Amino acid sequence: MKTTHKRASIYVLAAGLACGAMNAWAAEKATVTPLFDQVSESVTIPAEIYGQFAEHLGSCIYGGLWVGEDSPVPNTNGYRNDVLQALKDLNVPVMRWPGGCFADEYHWTDGIGPKENRPVMVNTNWGGTVEDNSFGTHEFFNLCELLECEPYLSGNVGSGTVEELAKWVEYITAEDGPMAKKRKENGREKPWKLKYLGVGNESWGCGGNFTPEAYADAYRRYQTYCRNFNGNNLYKIASGASDYDYKWTDVLMKKARNHMKGLSLHYYTVPGWTGSKGSATKFSDDDFYWTMGKCLEIEDVINRHDSIMTVYDPNKKVALLVDEWGTWWDEEPGTTPGHLYQQNTLRDALVASLSLDVFNRHTDRVKMANIAQIANVLQSMVLTKGDQMVLTPTYYVFKMYAPHQNATFVPLDIQTSTRKVRGGREVPTVSASASKKDGNMHITLTNVDLNNPVEVSIPLDGVNAKLNGGEILTAKAITDYNDFGQAEKVTIRPFDGAKIKKGMLNVNIPAKSVISIDLSL
DSSP, X not given: OEEEETTTTEEXXXXXXXXXXXXXXXXXXXXXXXXXXXXXXXXXXXXXXXXXXXXXXXXXXXXXXXXXTTOSSOEETTEEHHHHHHHHHHTOOEEEESOXXXXXXXXXXXXXXXXXXXXXXXXXXXXXXXXXXXXXXXXXHHHHHHXXXXXXXXXXXXXXXXXXXXXXXXXXXXXXXXXXXXXHHTTOOSOOOOOEEEEOSSTTTTTTOOOHHHHHHHHHHHHHTOOOOTTOOOXXXXXXXXXXXXXXXXXXXXXXXXXXXXXXXXXXXOSOSSSOOOOSSOOOHHHHHHHHHHHHTHHHHHHHHHHHHHHHOTTOOSEEEEEEEEEOOOOOTTSOTTSOOOOOBHHHHHHHHHHHHHHHTTTTTEEEEEEEOSBSSSSOSEEEETTEEEEOHHHHHHHHHGGGTTOEEOOEEEEOOEEEOTTSOEEESEEEEEEEETTEEEEEEEEOOSSOOEEEEEEOTTOOOEEEEEEEEEOSSTTOBOOTTSOOSSEEEEOOOEEEETTEEEEEEOSSEEEEEEEEO
């Protein structure tokens, strides 16, 4: 079988796998060829592909990012010092807030002014938790400044008004006027910069149960009154489809494409929306391979949404933003229902690496992706408990992939075996991304085989390259994870399994591992 992956010129070849050979891999060798003659300096991997998402859900905000100035947990102006440093080390490019489903019940005026005067509300979407609004607009934008990342607001369309959203934009970005005066009274003299504005969230569901036609009309109306103040240019984003809802994309592009810069897409690697989603830490090998197939299905989903968008937008002026993605398992036993706290194993790390590879090779249309979520919720970067913090396996994948941000995209031709998994999907043994910047080349490689290493040959096509070193992320078991009060089982370690000989970079990738390699060109 030969499968061509759009734009990246990647070819996946099956290598002698018998039908039904569910437990035996023949993939012992693979070739990953950088297509240097197809490199264009104008084609870069947007940093925003490595974006984050923080919702008022469970302990993502409260206890995860924010503990308040009076907390015994070491903090800077209320932000946890340990989490703050961990996120700085990731070079977080953009953060989406305040939701999620929470966004369309959030009224921004509740989250400004003296904290003791802020009204409380019940977070009916996520466990009925009482929300005290101590983390609001100022706290979010100040956090983005500390992290040097772009803020991405999701505005309230479901239960809010046009006036409410328009005044929020004015409050944030205007130099003068009544909203600017109110902001200054609340302690912020200078306006903030706001680039990304989402008009609603999941408007087909928790964001209002709109039909696509009704939402398209609402979007056109709401975005009209969100103005640009003082040179701040809004990048307006329409609430897009869930997974396979191609009609939604068709209607939005037909009726509203000239009023948007981006259209969102949500895709979760989840077994199903009824009954058990399965344990985050207890699963079979068959479950693992199914998960790899499910996460890779996002490529077909992107291609189909892209093809619909191209009918109306052949020059790709409207971006597709995958602003919610990741794994979704059952909540950890003993945790609060509705708070979506789940552990994070090496399996989740491989979902992250494979998904990022897909996004990297589709950045002609995909300009942003925001994993769900940044702390303590779903496929998070960090887990916290009291004054303790744990870095997840997914965190380490993002750290290994960080050099791809804003680097020149290098197309790859990949020849590897594939495996047919439950449901009939084909999963390649080896996945990869490559980019170059400032005279260096960064290659990330993933081997999803649970048992066997793969010898990967990377021809350098006459390029005089020098090996600068490498890193590996793996563990003894695919079910391994990092937990409080114990040494990390899944962490980055130095990798010495790469050698350059006669113009060929040879890499021996151990089973179930992610590799990063840096070269000087």
